[in-house]
């Protein structure tokens with residue numbers, strides 16, 4: 001019997017498991033290794049902070065899905081991949097062999113600029129830790145007296161800033177004083193001008209200070225690249241992604257940053273029995289932005305390729321669309337959206353986002369909370 005190990009229950013693997021649920025693998029032992037009982041759906045986390053969702057609406061329980069796909073769930077973190085030996089090692093020391101391995105562990109928050117910072121920081125990834133830490137901070141006293149700095153001017157940082165501001169406006173205590181530090185690239189560097197303009201209007205409505213400078217942590221303060229410094233009660237780090245360090249010496253070919261290199265079929269360029277999708281990988285044929293949309297869309301092709309690889313069939317390429325619809329929640333049940341150079345804003349954009357997000361999460365088998 002061949003063994004297929006899915007490492008991480010990230011967005012692409014959720015889709016793989018949905019496919020394996022429908023077409024069960026014959027003669028294959030399926031094992032899913034993940035450290036958390038839940039896979040958090042990042043797109044709804046700002047809505048949870050804003051008070052529109054309960055946390056159980058924003059996460060998918062992994063075990064029912066694995067069971068439905070005929071697999072076995074193993075709770076744990078992979079700390080090493082020995083690709084030359086077809087093995088992985090878990091944090092508890094257990095070594096597991098595989099015939100085929102698929103990696104979808106995402107990436108971690110890049111905390112380089114905060115290395116010298118001694119104040120309180122919570123990073124957005126992993127989301128399961130962020131969820132707990134934000135809850136503790138939000139319950140830790142009068143928010144209106146706190147200074148919150150959100151570092152990161154990408155879509156996630158912007159959404160989180162507006163979610164916190166909206167939640168604060170609804171609370172008796174009021175919102176914290178908020179600064180969004182975008183870095184020298186400015187607000188939403190991966191988006192068109194129209195989307196940037198629409199979204200910055202929304203930020204202005206909340207009175208969020210947007211600082212388009214680089215910041216580095218130094219002791220108890222954040223030093224800005226123009227020489228000023230900022231003091232914060234909490235820094236929320238949404239500063240982009242870096243790969244997990246254990247991937248750098250796992251035998252797999254990686255790019256200069258340490259992301260697993262894959263071809264268009266999402267197969268490792270150095271080890272054909274290893275596949276990777278989502279934020280953990282870098283494609284050799286084209287640069288793909290690290291987003292949930294790409295991870296989810298790669299899922300069906302990854303599922304087909306894993307099945308074909310085990311049966312000796314031919315593999316297909318995942319062809320990402322040229323433009324993708326991105327929707328940014330603006331806290332108060334409005335949203336901005338962009339598709340290529342076009343951008344829109346309004347309540348209907350939120351309604352669309354809400355429908356897509358709820359639809360995604362509710363598509364997975366559920367079990368009642370224990």
Ligand SMILES: Cc1cc2nc3c(=O)[nH]c(=O)nc-3n(C[C@H](O)[C@H](O)[C@H](O)COP(=O)(O)OP(=O)(O)OC[C@H]3O[C@@H](n4cnc5c(N)ncnc54)[C@H](O)[C@@H]3O)c2cc1C
Nearest residue numbers: 008010011042043077078105106156278279290291292293
């Ligand atoms: C607030 C926020 C909002 C976002 N909104 C959007 C959006 O609207 N649209 C969009 O396209 N993108 C969005 N993104 C980006 C999106 O979250 C990521 O690109 C997406 O999660 C990547 O999916 P993934 O499958 O690569 O990894 P993840 O979703 O990060 O999943 C990785 C999984 O691997 C597990 N894992 C981690 N380490 C290990 C290990 N060592 N061993 C085993 N398992 C492990 C984790 O527990 C997790 O279950 C958002 C991000 C944030 C932070």
